[in-house]
Amino acid sequence: MSAPVEGKKVAPKSAAGDVLVEKEPFLAVIIADSYNKSLQPCTLDRSREVILYCTSYPQLIRSHVEKSKWSTLMNIKVIVNEDARSVGDALRDLDDKQLISTDFVLLQGDLVANLDLKSCMEIHKTTRESDKDAILTRVMKDCPPGHRTRSPNTSSLYALNRSTNQILAHQIVLDSKKVKLPTELIREAKELELRYDLLDCHITLCAAMVPSLFTENFDYQTVDDLVHGVLGNQEILGNTMHVHVVEDGYAARVTDFFTYKAVSTDVLEKWAYPFSPDTEWSNENGISLVSFGNKYAVSSKLFSKKCNLGSNVVIGDNTAIKYGASISNSVIGNNCIIGANVSIQNCYVWDNTVIEDDCSLTNTIICEQVRLYKNTQLLATSKDTMAMQNIDFVLGKGVHLGPNVTLDQPVLLTAAAMKDDWGEPFSAYESKGESGRAFNFVQPTEESSDDEEDGDDTSAEEDDSEDDAVIPDTELFYNEVLDTLQRAEKENISADNIILDINSLKHAYNIQINEVNHMVIQAVLQRPLQDISDTATSSQLLTNLKPLLKLCIHVFKNYYRSDKSQHECLLAIKEFVCDQSHDLYTPIIGQVLMFFYQNDILDEDVIVKWYETSLQPGKFKTQVSKLVEWFNEAESDSESD
Amino acid sequence: MATTTIKFNGHETGSLPLKLMNFQPVLLAAGRGERLAPVSDKTPKCLIPIGNVPMLWYPLRSLDLAGFSDVLIVILKSYESKISSALDHMQKKVPWKTEGFHYKFHSIVENIGEEEGTATSLLNIASVRKNDLLVISCDLITDVPLKSLIEKHTLHRATLTCLMKKLSKPEGALPGVRSKAIAKENNVVGIDEKSDGLLFIYAAADHKDHINLTQTMLTRYPRMLLTSQLEDCHLYCISREALLSVPHATNCHSLRTELIPHLLTHQYTPGDFSIDEDKLSMDLVTKLSSWTDHTGDMHGPYHDTKTRCYVHVAESHNLCLRSNTVPDFYEANKQIGAYTQHFGLGSFHKIPEGLKRSQAGNDSMLGDRLNMGDKSSIKKSMIGSCCEIGDKVKINNCIIMDNVKIKDSCVLQTCIICENSIIDEKAELKECIIGAKQTVPTGKMTNEVLADDEDEFI
Incomplete structure (x- = not known):
């Protein structure tokens, strides 16, 4: 996602250009790096001076700024600071450099909008005049739940004063979570408006003092952090913040593949006018409308007369399309070759890509220099409701696929293996056809899952240091537990005796209790795998597992009493199934967890928390999500009682 | 209004x-x-x-x-x-x-x-x-x-x-x-x-x-x-x-x-x-x-x-x-x-005959068969039917229900007097609630509630 699609390169600019010149200077700061995933250089007018602040790809941004015509219209200062890791860092740096002395607009580069910034500024000014304590105005777009430009992952909930739009409270709402609103808030405000339909445009109108607030509080990373901080200190400092909701105009942010697709579609369908592929704002490549139905191309001389272009299509410069190819709702970059009888639907194909004959693609993002050999099929069959909705395949730069390969499960592929900190490749090589070159893309794991229980950590660490002399023999212990379980199955030993066995093993091998917790569950999961053949299916595994689980109910209850230990148990399950790739468990993990839940071994809250904090997107999470959804439904059922 | x-x-x-x-x-x-x-x-x-x-x-x-x-x-x-x-x-x-x-x-x-x-x-x-x-x-x-x-x-x-x-x-x-x-x-x-x-x-x-x-x-x-x-x-x-x-x-x-x-x-x-x-x-x-x-x-x-x-x-x-x-x-x-107009009660609250305007203003509602003594006045109050009001009584902002007897020289302000109660001479009541069938003795009372013990009600 490091290169922008046509039409998205250029940010806010509205028609009348030189109106604001006589006013006092209003400074704009554009953070070109969203510190998130994507990077898009943006520019802006209506301010006499623009500071473009960037961290990565400075050359790319510089050259884009120089090429674009904005540089002649206004004063653009490009500041490069490769150390900045967040908006907070950037503003601290600006404060340090003393570059800001007036009110300013803060923008982030992943926004596509045709809002009238001037009116936003005026509203900010009037707010500042009537409320001396007002320090910032966040510009929001109304965007009700279910709207396609709304990222399905997280949403913000604002409590606003109805008449002044002052922010009274702000919460980030995670999916499937209940929201707790302090009663105090309503008692004080008497009447307030809850807005769950606001899309943060990442346009913030700030008073000059805002960067210094970031400097004072070095832990603020984002504007959200600032908002929370200021709300927390409202009684002491008395600063207030406001929201300005833009009701007309277009604004949307690209934060993930889902919104990427939504915004692209909107641009093509001219919702974001004047940002559509053929207007002068974005038209640096000479794209023009070739026919009705939003079909844009630079020139059609390389198109076969027998190719079939559907609606909402952009074709870049020097791209050839051969006979029988049909393309709809898609963007094709420059210098691409689309072979004969290729079908492309809902795809984003970037520059220098070759798609050979008889390929068919749906819901795909294809980065530069990808090559699809003959008869490669990327078919969207799943109705996956997760974050990747509408985009099923992402092929990274330089990926090769085919020939004669069919993919029907959502997947992210890269051309080179992912490497961990020690340079060891850890993503699996995917053989995708004879000439294929593709690796599964794995989201880098955050090192949080193991260090989470900070509460008890200190004591555990002390224990560790004391026991350094004796080396705990975890592997032997693990095997002994496995043997115990096998014996228990054969001789029908009671749960109490299993616990006694395990506890004596624990002392014999000098194992910490958290490791015992970790290994007991893994051993139980391992046990049925020893008995079944390599070709066994998941359901066979489940039938083998069930008696053992029943036998061990009291064992589990003994070891997984506290929330903390239950969480450890879940982490161990995840490690066992995902990281040690016992994939046979993936389809039945829902049933297994359900068993634990129904027998009161694992608590609903712990499962949900684990689901939300420790799982990376993937098949495993999808399986667990069904259970979590079930919890939610059950919860709303019971509410009504 | x-x-x-x-x-x-x-x-x-x-x-x-x-x-x-x-x-x-x-x-x-x-x-x-x-x-x-x-x-x-x-x-x-x-x-x-x-x-x-x-x-x-x-x-x-x-x-x-x-x-x-x-x-x-x-x-x-x-x-x-x-x-x-x-x-x-x-x-x-x-x-x-x-x-x-x-x-x-x-x-x-x-x-x-x-x-x-x-x-x-x-x-x-x-x-x-x-x-x-x-x-x-x-x-x-x-x-x-x-x-x-x-x-x-x-x-x-x-x-x-x-x-x-x-x-x-x-x-x-x-x-x-x-x-x-x-x-x-x-x-x-x-x-x-x-x-x-x-x-x-x-x-x-x-x-x-x-x-x-x-x-x-x-x-x-x-x-x-x-x-x-x-x-x-x-x-x-x-x-x-x-x-x-x-x-x-x-x-x-x-x-x-x-x-x-x-x-x-x-x-x-x-x-x-x-x-x-x-x-x-x-x-x-x-x-x-x-x-x-x-x-x-x-x-x-x-x-x-x-x-x-x-x-x-x-x-x-x-x-x-x-x-x-x-x-x-x-x-x-x-x-x-x-x-009263909205509910069609216009004719309901007539000033009974024989009463002077000065004694009971338009801002009051008086019930039937009201017996009112000399030099008494009623302001912004509601009086039930069959009430007896003695001489020199002042009633202000009160609710007085049926069959209440108010003897001479009483001063009542912001009170609720329930039915069948008797207020003795020269009683001065302010912001009081008097339950049914009570007898209020002479004297001053402010901000009090007079009623039978709670157990007694049905």
Whole structure:
């Protein structure tokens, strides 16, 4: 996602250009790096001076700024600071450099909008005049739940004063979570408006003092952090913040593949006018409308007369399309070759890509220099409701696929293996056809899952240091537990005796209790795998597992009493199934967890928390999500009682 | 306040007969009025006078003015004859406006407590009647056009539509112990302003530190108004089908604390109750049309739910009085004078012959057979019938019920004196409540309540 699609390169600019010149200077700061995933250089007018602040790809941004015509219209200062890791860092740096002395607009580069910034500024000014304590105005777009430009992952909930739009409270709402609103808030405000339909445009109108607030509080990373901080200190400092909701105009942010697709579609369908592929704002490549139905191309001389272009299509410069190819709702970059009888639907194909004959693609993002050999099929069959909705395949730069390969499960592929900190490749090589070159893309794991229980950590660490002399023999212990379980199955030993066995093993091998917790569950999961053949299916595994689980109910209850230990148990399950790739468990993990839940071994809250904090997107999470959804439904059922 | 704002007298009768046919009005008058003690000690709550008229006459009159002709009144069995004769008495003075207006009693047996049983009565009524219910409490005095509620309910084929008003606090001095004027319960009400949808009511007692909002609520109503400034007026339109087929409804006893919350939360539960064919076909029409009540997602109108609750907030110029507490009861008496015209009580409060204007101003309401001595004056007060007032008595801002004897040289200010009480000579009472059949000795009393011990009331 490091290169922008046509039409998205250029940010806010509205028609009348030189109106604001006589006013006092209003400074704009554009953070070109969203510190998130994507990077898009943006520019802006209506301010006499623009500071473009960037961290990565400075050359790319510089050259884009120089090429674009904005540089002649206004004063653009490009500041490069490769150390900045967040908006907070950037503003601290600006404060340090003393570059800001007036009110300013803060923008982030992943926004596509045709809002009238001037009116936003005026509203900010009037707010500042009537409320001396007002320090910032966040510009929001109304965007009700279910709207396609709304990222399905997280949403913000604002409590606003109805008449002044002052922010009274702000919460980030995670999916499937209940929201707790302090009663105090309503008692004080008497009447307030809850807005769950606001899309943060990442346009913030700030008073000059805002960067210094970031400097004072070095832990603020984002504007959200600032908002929370200021709300927390409202009684002491008395600063207030406001929201300005833009009701007309277009604004949307690209934060993930889902919104990427939504915004692209909107641009093509001219919702974001004047940002559509053929207007002068974005038209640096000479794209023009070739026919009705939003079909844009630079020139059609390389198109076969027998190719079939559907609606909402952009074709870049020097791209050839051969006979029988049909393309709809898609963007094709420059210098691409689309072979004969290729079908492309809902795809984003970037520059220098070759798609050979008889390929068919749906819901795909294809980065530069990808090559699809003959008869490669990327078919969207799943109705996956997760974050990747509408985009099923992402092929990274330089990926090769085919020939004669069919993919029907959502997947992210890269051309080179992912490497961990020690340079060891850890993503699996995917053989995708004879000439294929593709690796599964794995989201880098955050090192949080193991260090989470900070509460008890200190004591555990002390224990560790004391026991350094004796080396705990975890592997032997693990095997002994496995043997115990096998014996228990054969001789029908009671749960109490299993616990006694395990506890004596624990002392014999000098194992910490958290490791015992970790290994007991893994051993139980391992046990049925020893008995079944390599070709066994998941359901066979489940039938083998069930008696053992029943036998061990009291064992589990003994070891997984506290929330903390239950969480450890879940982490161990995840490690066992995902990281040690016992994939046979993936389809039945829902049933297994359900068993634990129904027998009161694992608590609903712990499962949900684990689901939300420790799982990376993937098949495993999808399986667990069904259970979590079930919890939610059950919860709303019971509410009504 | 001028009475010229009342416009709907003329067109409300008869203009809506078809829609009215679909509602069975039910007047809830079986409450004991514990919060009105000691005023309610000897009198059933619904007969406590406001502007010298028994309380329950007002909602009955509102139904009459709206064009209803067949009203069910839920009362306690033992008061049946008392209530019946009180209403007959009223009818002789102020005849009903709607042709063929009549009411029936739905009597319930004594040993059911106050709030208990309201829901049970409604369920019993719903099971024998064919229509949606229009439920009104006997302590509500309002000139809000019932039409607006009924229309909203019919339009959305709603499960529940209720009337709310802006919270108001009685101003000025109040009779009774000061601490009794407790702050009203601040319920938190959630409203979707776009559709007037009623999303939830969190009773003050239920929520402690936090109010829980579910994902479903937020996604369906991304822009909701939370307010602690609205008060339920106890006027509801309730769908009959919902009442009969909502699971657990049969276990509800109380309307306000069980049934209503139940219907509200049912909005968010999957699984609908069965509804009758007419409404089903209407749902199909809504579904096929391009109309929807919300934007954003692609769900059908009403988010494809069949349970939906609405609220009508009384406008500020409308009268909306509830007299379920002593301060509210006192306030209702103070305000009712301005609305006598609306309720057709114009001829009711005539100054009895032989009284001078200077003695009793227009701002007072005097009952029949008032016996008043020399040099006495009555200001901004309500006096019941058959009262005897001695010489040199000053009565200011008081509510005095039937058969009260006030002897010479008494000074009464901001007091409530219940029926059959006797105030001895030269008594000076300020901000006091005197229960029924009490004798107040000579002397000064401020801010006191005089009544029989609580055990004694029925």
